Amino acid sequence: MEEEILEVKESEEEQGIVYKDGYFINVFFTSSHKSYYFHTYDENLRRNTKVVVETVRGIELGETINEATPISELKEEMALKPVLRVATEDDLNNHLKNIENSKGASEIVLESIKKYQLPMTLVNVQYTLDASKIIVSYVSETRVDFRELLKDLAGQLKCRIELRQIGTRDRSKIIGGIGICGLPLCCNTFLKNFDGISINMAKNQYLALNIQKLSGHCGKLICCLKYEDEAYLEIKKTLPRIGTRINYKDQEFKVTSFNVITGVARIENKETIDTITIKELLEIVNKK
Numbered sequence: 001m002e003e004e005i006l007e008v009k010e011s012e013e014e015q016g017i018v019y020k021d022g023y024f025i026n027v028f029f030t031s032s033h034k035s036y037y038f039h040t041y042d043e044n045l046r047r048n049t050k051v052v053v054e055t056v057r058g059i060e061l062g063e064t065i066n067e068a069t070p071i072s073e074l075k076e077e078m079a080l081k082p083v084l085r086v087a088t089e090d091d092l093n094n095h096l097k098n099i100e101n102s103k104g105a106s107e108i109v110l111e112s113i114k115k116y117q118l119p120m121t122l123v124n125v126q127y128t129l130d131a132s133k134i135i136v137s138y139v140s141e142t143r144v145d146f147r148e149l150l151k152d153l154a155g156q157l158k159c160r161i162e163l164r165q166i167g168t169r170d171r172s173k174i175i176g177g178i179g180i181c182g183l184p185l186c187c188n189t190f191l192k193n194f195d196g197i198s199i200n201m202a203k204n205q206y207l208a209l210n211i212q213k214l215s216g217h218c219g220k221l222i223c224c225l226k227y228e229d230e231a232y233l234e235i236k237k238t239l240p241r242i243g244t245r246i247n248y249k250d251q252e253f254k255v256t257s258f259n260v261i262t263g264v265a266r267i268e269n270k271e272t273i274d275t276i277t278i279k280e281l282l283e284i285v286n287k288k
Contacts, residue, residue, distance in 0.1 A: 016039070016078075016079035016080045016081040017039070017079055017080065017081075017082075018077055018078070018079050018080075019039045019071050019080060020071070021071060022039055022040060022041045022071050023039070023040050023041065023042070023043055023045070023068035023069055023070055023071060024037050024038065024039055024040070024068075024069055024071050024073075024074055024080060025037070025038055025039075025040050025045055025051075025064050025066060025067075025068050025069070025083060026038075026064065026065045026066045027051060027053055027062035027063065027064055027065070027083070028062055028063050028064075028065045029055075029060060029062045030063075031060070031124070031126050031135075031174075032170075032173075032174065033173045033174055033187075033188060034173075034192065035062075035065055035192060036055070037074075037078065037080055038051075038053050038080055038081055038082060038083045039071070039080040039081065039082045039083065040068055040082065040083040042068060042083070042086075043068050044068070045064060045067065045068040045083070045086070046064065046067050046068075047064050047065055047066050047067055048063060048064065048065075049063065049064045049086060049087075050062070050063055050086070050087035050091070050092065051063070051064060051083050051084075051085070051086055051087055052083075052084045052085050052086075052087050052091055052129060053081060053082075053083055053084055054081055054082075054084060055081070057128060057133075057135055057162070058128035058129075058130070058132065058133050058135075059084070059128050059129045059130045059132075060128060060129055061087055061091060061092075061095045061129050091129065094129060094130075094131070095129060098126070098127035098128075098129065098131055101127060101131075102124075102125050102126055102127055102134075105125045105127070105134055105157060106122070106124070106125040108153065108156050108157065109122055109125055109136055109153060110122055112149050112152045112153055112156075113149065115152070116148050116149050116152075118140075118144050118145075118146075118149060119140055119141070119142050119144060120138045120139065120140040120144050121138060121139045121140065121171075122136070122137075122138050123137040123138055123139060123166060123171050123174055123175065124137050124174060125137075131159070132159060132160060133159060133160040133161075133162055134153075134157055134159055134160070134161055134162065135162045135164055136153075136161065136162065136163050136164065137164045137165075137166050137174070138163065138164070138165060138166070139165070139166060139167070139168055139171050140165060146163060150163070167218075168218040168219050168220065169187065169194050169218040169220055171218065172185060172187055172188070172216065172217045172218040173185075173187040173188055173191070174188075175188075175217075176188035177217050179216065179217075179222070179224075180213075180216075180222070181224075185216070185217060186223055186224065187218075187223060191223060194223070195223070195226055197220065197221040197222070197223060197225050197226055198221070199214075199221065201221075201225040201226060201229045202214055202221070202225055204229055204232045204233055204236055205225070205228070205229070205232050205260070206242075206257055206258045206259070206260065232260065235260055238282070239258060239278065239282075240255060240281070240282075240285045241255075242255055242256065242257065242258075243255065243256075244285065246267065246281065246284050246285060247284070248267060248274070248276060248284065249274075251269060251272065252269060253267035253268060253269050253272075253274065254267065254268060254269065255267055255281070256268050258278065260278075263277055263278050263279065264276070264277060264278065265277070265278050265281045267281075
């Protein structure tokens, strides 16, 4: 049998049909830690139900995270794929078997990557529910010549091989971990999409611009910088600029930083470093 070898980018979108009736259901996939909408005519489909669906990756097992909702309540018209069926006992057993088999497949993939000395980091290896295809997710900062690798894998694993290049943030989303706050990573628990995070968000919060401390497991700026950015922008409008000069205790000081949480501003001159409440600072500035 001639093996089919595929290379797929993470940005590929699923195809579907725009339904005018029936219901939609949100299905979560533990393999990617993402959820997508699917169509169903089963109005009794409830949350936390294992279902079998077809995605761009193939036949997969997912879990519903909401109840069947009339399609008319979708906020925007979108093409959906159908829920094929509620998972049977055979489906659940096959899923567990695939998880076990993927461990051996991962070892084969790692050995092949090492054999051909490829600049890529393996994230995970998964079988589709029907075991007709293996999805290999990886991270790489450079272009990789996969030709020899794919021939090797196809010969050893005896099924379709699909390579999916993902970003470092998606890697953290899949692998998980503990954040600097001491809690599980947001991307691994509740974040569905990644918003753009900029260093300006750290500046808006008057944080020290230490990139190492502001970066997450993925090496990118931590997502939580965006959570309160809007609130800090509003607060920033009421505060004087950094560098503003004031007269305090018969001395001239320059405002160097704010701590909005404690309500304190830091002021300094060549001889002294002092603190002042933001309320008191605003009274001084407004008297000018």
